[in-house]
Amino acid sequence: MERKRARSGEIRLTEVAKLAGVSPITASRFFRNPQALSPSKRERVASAAKELGYVPNLAARALASQRTEVIGVLIPSLTNNVFSDVLRGIYDASEGSRYSIQLANTRYSILQEEKLLRLFQAQKPAGLIVTGIDQTAESRSVMETMHCPIAQIMEIGPDPVDMMVGFSHYDAAFAAVSHLLAQGFRRIGFLGAQMDPRVQRRLQGYRDAMKAASLFDPRTIVTTPVPTTVTLGGTLFADLLSRTPDVEAVICVNDDLALGVLFECQRRHISVPEDMAIAGFNDLEFMAAAVPSLTSVRTNRYEMGRLAVSMVTAAIDGNRPPNPVVDLGFELMVRQSSSARSL
Amino acid sequence: MERKRARSGEIRLTEVAKLAGVSPITASRFFRNPQALSPSKRERVASAAKELGYVPNLAARALASQRTEVIGVLIPSLTNNVFSDVLRGIYDASEGSRYSIQLANTRYSILQEEKLLRLFQAQKPAGLIVTGIDQTAESRSVMETMHCPIAQIMEIGPDPVDMMVGFSHYDAAFAAVSHLLAQGFRRIGFLGAQMDPRVQRRLQGYRDAMKAASLFDPRTIVTTPVPTTVTLGGTLFADLLSRTPDVEAVICVNDDLALGVLFECQRRHISVPEDMAIAGFNDLEFMAAAVPSLTSVRTNRYEMGRLAVSMVTAAIDGNRPPNPVVDLGFELMVRQSSSARSL
């Protein structure tokens, strides 16, 4: 009666089955698809499990069934408020499903992303959510070998790996710049930090909108690869002013920069919007509370996360959404900081 | 030659071993403890694994070894900047180790926390990080049955479940109020939102500091259970002013509220700090950039997350830190918004 191996000491399904007077496989079915049991057995298994305090062993389940109920999520930053909204949507949606989330941080590096995708491979996730559309070729090929539904989020573009939920950063920036132009501003600066691909596309939107108005001037673009902070917004704005003192408005790639510009204006006694209009991007909550309130581009980040999870889970269950690419759009929130030039 | 069951189609360890000309167990050891192999076999297994593109099956590993390399993390919010810093520390530290993070959101509910702990049980995590010290009795008993190192973070207190990394919210608030008193402010209001246990302890620190100066007046306390926003800071401040128009300073339980107060002061043309001093809590980055710059209590949240992971992983490996409770302290960042009353 030698026992070769130390048992975990936890209650196993077999023990629940024995107490309930059913076979292990019936008990197993109870936990996965209770409707398959007759009401009497269902009852018996339920009470046996409760009595013994049974907790299923997920590793054994995953090994036997060859699948997991994990959705892997790759995002570039944990600090950026933008992603915390997306994450909230993702976690909220996952709680309503039987899936759990495995989160990893790429730190804005597509090589790190590639490495993390390989790590995910070992977990055999049931689905995957990745940020952006600029994966390496290697990443793409790893994703393809994973044979699971994949949603790319934050932006939309051609050639989805599988599904996409996002919006056009180009269009959003174009719209914001067009608004400033419509308000009568001619010399419009552009401030950018953390120049990830989405920010690059916003810059392109700015560029094209300015060119369309024959007002493009490369000297009014100030960017840095450094991560965004409010303080940095002030610094970049100072740079911009020293280069082109005649700017009348600035569009910032995010709201932190915009707030930094507002503070810098206050410090220099530049009145907003009379002497300087400001527009941000993302519409964080503080934009409406600022004095003056700050114009921004609102995007539905929470919904983006929520929808990504629900599209992925639907696809896992075989209900692939008819349209794999969802454009969630954006909304320009016009506020005091960009009100019309009164000449 | 009937095959009963569909194989996954992935490369297995056995296949790597065969190609390398070693036994499966030797190949297994290569992935867990390469030094145990002779250099020649190590080489052979490495190249075989590479050639076949072998990816280990984590579920099988977890089942066979009866343990995982997962650290469960429970935090109350994904939106609050405070936790994103902690999370960054946690994820950064985990990348240096062989552990991966399983994150769950309790939404400030200890019942939700209890439910999530039960979910974690099924995963048999190697370690656990939980926020705060106010778990339910049931949660505590679940944690004890998990037999893994556990770190409570964000604050310190008596009776740790296992280990703790944090600081005293009471002391921090007490220090901030003492500073305002030392600057000559007498009528000091308190603004609080999202009244979680840590915020309650800050309130207690305020109360005791004011009482010690014989200046306590319950009418100058304005709190709400609603989640924090910048806008809410303005609203609460307006409430405070309508109740006690003679307040000279406000201490806010977090920086978002403080920023809201600043904006509300700007809106009402109340000059800061001449007519109203402001102090916040957490020292988010924008506090130093604001005009005027805003006083706050700096806490080392990134380090808190990092240290929690390293203490837990050390404990898993049997190197339990000598002192299980680490007080990371705080630092009062005195800025323009609370400079001395010039009478």
Place this chain on the structure above:
DNA sequence: CGCCCAAAAGGTAGCGCTACCATTTTTTTG
């Protein structure tokens, strides 16, 4: 009342890996 078919339940055999020894090879040492 027997027959047929669907629903419910059970038996068996792995899923891919590692713990636990036993065995072989190498190194050390008197």
Place this chain on the structure above:
DNA sequence: CAAAAAAATGGTAGCGCTACCTTTTGGGCG
């Protein structure tokens, strides 16, 4: 150089669950 010790390697038998198939049960119907 043989014996003992240490290091490297291998064989076997599960870890706890579920896929796959077979058997049993129940119920409708001629």
